[in-house]
Amino acid sequence: MDFHALQQRLRRFANERDWQPYQTPKNLAMAMTVEAAELLEIFQWLTPEQSLNLSDDQRRHLGEELSDVLLYLVQIADHGGVDLDAAVERKLAMNAIKHPPKKS
Amino acid sequence: MDFHALQQRLRRFANERDWQPYQTPKNLAMAMTVEAAELLEIFQWLTPEQSLNLSDDQRRHLGEELSDVLLYLVQIADHGGVDLDAAVERKLAMNAIKHPPKKS
Amino acid sequence: MDFHALQQRLRRFANERDWQPYQTPKNLAMAMTVEAAELLEIFQWLTPEQSLNLSDDQRRHLGEELSDVLLYLVQIADHGGVDLDAAVERKLAMNAIKHPPKKS
Amino acid sequence: MDFHALQQRLRRFANERDWQPYQTPKNLAMAMTVEAAELLEIFQWLTPEQSLNLSDDQRRHLGEELSDVLLYLVQIADHGGVDLDAAVERKLAMNAIKHPPKKS
Numbered sequence: 001m002d003f004h005a006l007q008q009r010l011r012r013f014a015n016e017r018d019w020q021p022y023q024t025p026k027n028l029a030m031a032m033t034v035e036a037a038e039l040l041e042i043f044q045w046l047t048p049e050q051s052l053n054l055s056d057d058q059r060r061h062l063g064e065e066l067s068d069v070l071l072y073l074v075q076i077a078d079h080g081g082v083d084l085d086a087a088v089e090r091k092l093a094m095n096a097i098k099h100p101p102k103k104s
Numbered sequence: 105m106d107f108h109a110l111q112q113r114l115r116r117f118a119n120e121r122d123w124q125p126y127q128t129p130k131n132l133a134m135a136m137t138v139e140a141a142e143l144l145e146i147f148q149w150l151t152p153e154q155s156l157n158l159s160d161d162q163r164r165h166l167g168e169e170l171s172d173v174l175l176y177l178v179q180i181a182d183h184g185g186v187d188l189d190a191a192v193e194r195k196l197a198m199n200a201i202k203h204p205p206k207k208s
Numbered sequence: 209m210d211f212h213a214l215q216q217r218l219r220r221f222a223n224e225r226d227w228q229p230y231q232t233p234k235n236l237a238m239a240m241t242v243e244a245a246e247l248l249e250i251f252q253w254l255t256p257e258q259s260l261n262l263s264d265d266q267r268r269h270l271g272e273e274l275s276d277v278l279l280y281l282v283q284i285a286d287h288g289g290v291d292l293d294a295a296v297e298r299k300l301a302m303n304a305i306k307h308p309p310k311k312s
Numbered sequence: 313m314d315f316h317a318l319q320q321r322l323r324r325f326a327n328e329r330d331w332q333p334y335q336t337p338k339n340l341a342m343a344m345t346v347e348a349a350e351l352l353e354i355f356q357w358l359t360p361e362q363s364l365n366l367s368d369d370q371r372r373h374l375g376e377e378l379s380d381v382l383l384y385l386v387q388i389a390d391h392g393g394v395d396l397d398a399a400v401e402r403k404l405a406m407n408a409i410k411h412p413p414k415k416s
Contacts (some may be wrong), residue, residue, distance in 0.1 A: 001105045001189055011195070016205035022253050024168075026147040029140075030252040032173070033345060036133075037139040037245030039180070043130040044238040045230050046173070048359070051130035056159060062129075062184050066177060070192060071138035071199075073173055076143070080158060080166050084121030085105055087167030088174060092113070095175075103119035128355050134356040137241060141349030148335050148342040151256070209313045209397055217404070224413035233374075234355040234363035237348075240381070244341075247388070251338040252372070259338035262392060269372040270337075271399030272357050277385055278400060279407075281378060284351070288366060288374050293313055295375030296382060301359070305381075309328035 003085060007078040010071065033070035039065035042061045107189060111182040114175065122204035131182045145168035211293060215286040218279060233288045240280035246274035315397060319390040322383060337392045344384035351377035 014023055042049050042062055055064060077084040116160055135168040146166055147155045158166060222231055225240060251259045251272055285292040326335055355363050355375055366374060389396040 003149040063186040067195035082167040091171035097116040256336040271394040274367040275403035290375040299379035
């Protein structure tokens with residue numbers, strides 16, 4: 001996934017629909033949270049085991065909600081001035097320090 | 105961003121910490137929503153305009169929260185059996201049909 | 209609002225539908241978050257000013273989402289063993305200490 | 313719980329801290345969602361069974377987060393012009409129609 005190319009596509013998509021005035025990081029963060037909760041809804045009454053064995057329909061639905069979250073996520077990074085690839089590497093390094101492995 | 109390579113790294117990271125039993129899509133979806141809300145918290149009392157002009161500290165914080173959401177997102181795709189690159193392309197095509205452009 | 213009476217009504221409602229196995233605090237917390245996000249969705253593309261001037265339809269929708277959140281909230285308190293009236297008073301006292309008033 | 317009295321207390325509390333400009337329904341809805349996610353975080357890695365058997369510390373923490381959600385909820389109702397008691401009764405009636413009981 002080329003985040004920069006995707007961000008350009010999404011900017012063009014928004015421009016063609018006059019959505020720019022709505023595209024503040026604040027609004028996009030709300031929209032991403034709404035989509036995260038729609039994803040959560042898929043699992044809300046499932047047992048942990050059932051969540052590991054999704055039907056084809058549930059998996060397709062999950063793919064749509066994951067995409068919705070990701071599309072807002074890359075737009076927040078774009079409009080908020082964050083280099084997402086660099087931020088992820090930095091976070092992985094922080095996590096490795098915060099949570100030392102149990103095993104050698 | 106190579107999602108498959110990242111998913112392998114995160115599986116190894118979880119294995120080294122005995123986290124596998126917790127890594128159900130249900131739990132990961134909860135964790136992703138919690139991180140989405142931590143990102144939302146950055147913007148909660150800001151005006152739309154302020155959210156477009158973040159300080160360096162706010163931008164670094166935003167990068168960390170975006171990464172947290174993304175790391176759980178790719179793990180949900182991995183454990184839920186979703187091909188994330190394909191799902192995003194499919195969703196972009198659906199969005200183009202659902203929201204026709206205003207301009208030619 | 210008599211929380212105890214409402215909790216009894218909701219327990220009876222769930223029993224009559226065989227919903228008890230799903231009524232764990234974990235699942236109810238997911239459901240409450242989903243409803244909170246549905247409420248958030250009402251405001252997601254509104255300006256702050258527009259959010260202060262809702263139409264009758266928006267206000268009715270808001271009332272439904274507020275109720276959904278509240279109904280799950282009192283069920284979480286019930287199944288989690290929390291006295292909600294006492295917890296609120298305790299939190300108000302904590303908030304008054306945490307945030308001293310600016311004016312005398 | 314007298315919602316109207318609580319709303320008056322919270323308005324006074326906000327006034328004494330010059331928080332009125334921030335108290336739009338849009339911002340309050342964001343804040344409520346953030347608190348709902350903090351509550352969700354308590355349960356995120358627990359099994360359903362563990363979520364039914366909280367320690368005293370977990371129960372106290374749960375009470376604080378439930379209160380945070382409720383305090384924002386009544387403020388959204390107040391600033392959004394919703395009569396919360398009436399809205400809840402209306403929603404309970406709607407739910408009874410939407411989900412007919414399985415048992416007589």
